[in-house]
Amino acid sequence: MITAHVNGEEWELPASTTVADVITRLTDAPRGIAVALDGAVVPKALWAATPVTAGAQLEVLTAVQGG
């Protein structure tokens, strides 16, 4: 198992976890969502191919009311 941060929370994850796996745990309707891994955007097409390593910082954002 590894520890990574998802939206500021510590998550225990299997060592082979990808960005896509994290998103699947968060929601089954990943529409209007974007992911940054350690400060860089991961395009949706690359979620399944992008591993989440120990200590990684994931930010998962969506649009909310504002402005």
Next chain:
Amino acid sequence: MDDLLTIAGRPIASRLIMGTGGVSNLTVLADALRASGTALTTVAMRRFDPAAGGGVLDLLRELKIDLLPNTAGCRTAAEAVLTAQLAREALGTDWVKLEVVADDHTLLPDPVELLDAAERLVDDGFTVLAYTNDDPVLARRLEGLGCVAVMPLGAPIGSGLGIRNPHNIELIVEEAGVPVILDAGIGTASDAALAMELGCDAVMLATAVTRADDPVRMATAMRLAVEAGHHARLAGRVPRRWYAHASSPAR
């Protein structure tokens, strides 16, 4: 209206751009957006909350109002650039309302970070509408960097203080080769009308409507005020005179 607002070659059907912030009830927001006639609205980017659901995006899709993601909450160019990139990825638009503010109590734009962010976003292919101070020189610099619209504030966000420096807004309008959108500070309909009379191409507001006692009626007032102010600008006001000038014949 006989003429359309056009930003970066894209016609926008309303000169009133109403944001979505400040109202908790989505039904009230929907009714206010409809009453405002707005065709383009802002949304903010925040951490995804599985419990929250996709309320506002579904609503805007249903109302057929286009999205303008903002970078609200960002304090540095780096934060604003990442937020804009995430918005582009999440929402499929390269339009962004760039906001880089200096502190929490004024929410005034930080000009140094703003210029840095604008340059990086334009280089990265974004269509940047820049929220800026009522500073003609800063507006000129933003346009020079390739921003497609400048959005000078009338007064600090949410303050409802109206247009504190109409002269500067006129200077910005006089020089700008891109649309000028008066953003922030609008308190009531006469402020919105004044912005248009000063020559602004559009008005952006949220709080004045969403936190009014009757948001739907205030949205209607703002739509009419923006139209009235725009007509008045195009009609050309009479000069101010020191003494009376009779409008009825003398005999």
